[in-house]
Amino acid sequence: MKKFCYLALTMLLFACHSDKHSRFGNEDETTGAATTTSAKKKPAGKKTAASTTTAVPVVGERVSPGTVIRSGPKGDIIATLADYIPVHCAPLKDGWYPVSVDIDITGAEYTKPLFRKGRKLKVNGVEAGVLEKDIRLPVATNGEKMWANLSGYTEKKNIRGGTVIETALINYLRQHKDHREEDMQAFIHNFKLEEDKSLRPYTLYFNYESGIDDPSPLYRMVLVCQGKQLIGVVHSRPLDLAGTTTRRLQRNFSIHYFNGIEKSLQEDFATKFNKFIVSVD
Structure with missing residues (x-):
C-alpha cells in the first residue's frame, strides 16, 4: 500500500508538469491562500536549501520565474531569484511574504560580508539569481560550509502555491479521503515531516515554522495520527479543511478534527497537547 501511495502522489504531482521543475516531485500549480523530535524540546537546526535532484523533499517554498526580493513591501529590490529556488516564508501579511534564503559564499566573503550589485547567487551549488544592490549580509558556518542569509519580502504571486504546505495538504x-496513516506517508516524505511518538497514544508528523520571526520556532503543521488513522491537523497558519471541526489550542495553535472523531479522543489529545506546548521554551 505504501508503494501505491508514493506512486499515486507521483502521478498527481507530475500529471500537469513535464518541464525540468517536476524533478523536485513537489510542484503543483494550485493557487490559494497560504495561510514540528517535538516543538522546542530542541531548537530547530539550521535549514539549508535542497539540491535540485529527483525526489528532493519540499523544505520551504519554491519561487516562480523572475521573483524579486525587496527590502520591504514595495521596497527597494535586493535580488532577483531564478525559477524554483527554495526559500523559507513567514506567514503572509497583506499580500507579502517575509522570505529568507541561504546563499553560498567564499571564505573571503565570510570574513568581509559586503556583497556587491551584480554578484551571482548560488544555493547549494545551484545557480539561484543575482544581487540587485550592494548589501551587507549576516554570515554563518557549520564547519563544513559557509553561507550568508538573504532576507526580505516578496509578493504572494511569486511563491508557487503547490509548494506551500497548507495548500498542498488541502x-x-x-x-x-480515508485519512489512513499509511496513505499520508507520501505527503510526509514529500514535505520531510519529522515523526514523534512521545505524546502517546498519538503519532505526530510535523515541521517547524520558518524561523524568520522566531529563531527558535514552534510547530507550523502537525499531522495527528492515532490507531493508524489521521484524526486531525494542528496548525499555526490559516488552514481551511473541509469536513472538519476546529478547536483552539494553547500558544495560538488550532486543530482541525475530522468528522467522526470521538469527543473523548478530541478532549484527550487537546489536553495532552496543551500541557506539552505550554511546557516548552
Whole structure:
C-alpha cells in the first residue's frame, strides 16, 4: 500500500508538469491562500536549501520565474531569484511574504560580508539569481560550509502555491479521503515531516515554522495520527479543511478534527497537547 501511495502522489504531482521543475516531485500549480523530535524540546537546526535532484523533499517554498526580493513591501529590490529556488516564508501579511534564503559564499566573503550589485547567487551549488544592490549580509558556518542569509519580502504571486504546505495538504486530502496513516506517508516524505511518538497514544508528523520571526520556532503543521488513522491537523497558519471541526489550542495553535472523531479522543489529545506546548521554551 505504501508503494501505491508514493506512486499515486507521483502521478498527481507530475500529471500537469513535464518541464525540468517536476524533478523536485513537489510542484503543483494550485493557487490559494497560504495561510514540528517535538516543538522546542530542541531548537530547530539550521535549514539549508535542497539540491535540485529527483525526489528532493519540499523544505520551504519554491519561487516562480523572475521573483524579486525587496527590502520591504514595495521596497527597494535586493535580488532577483531564478525559477524554483527554495526559500523559507513567514506567514503572509497583506499580500507579502517575509522570505529568507541561504546563499553560498567564499571564505573571503565570510570574513568581509559586503556583497556587491551584480554578484551571482548560488544555493547549494545551484545557480539561484543575482544581487540587485550592494548589501551587507549576516554570515554563518557549520564547519563544513559557509553561507550568508538573504532576507526580505516578496509578493504572494511569486511563491508557487503547490509548494506551500497548507495548500498542498488541502489538495492531497481531496485525493485521500480515508485519512489512513499509511496513505499520508507520501505527503510526509514529500514535505520531510519529522515523526514523534512521545505524546502517546498519538503519532505526530510535523515541521517547524520558518524561523524568520522566531529563531527558535514552534510547530507550523502537525499531522495527528492515532490507531493508524489521521484524526486531525494542528496548525499555526490559516488552514481551511473541509469536513472538519476546529478547536483552539494553547500558544495560538488550532486543530482541525475530522468528522467522526470521538469527543473523548478530541478532549484527550487537546489536553495532552496543551500541557506539552505550554511546557516548552
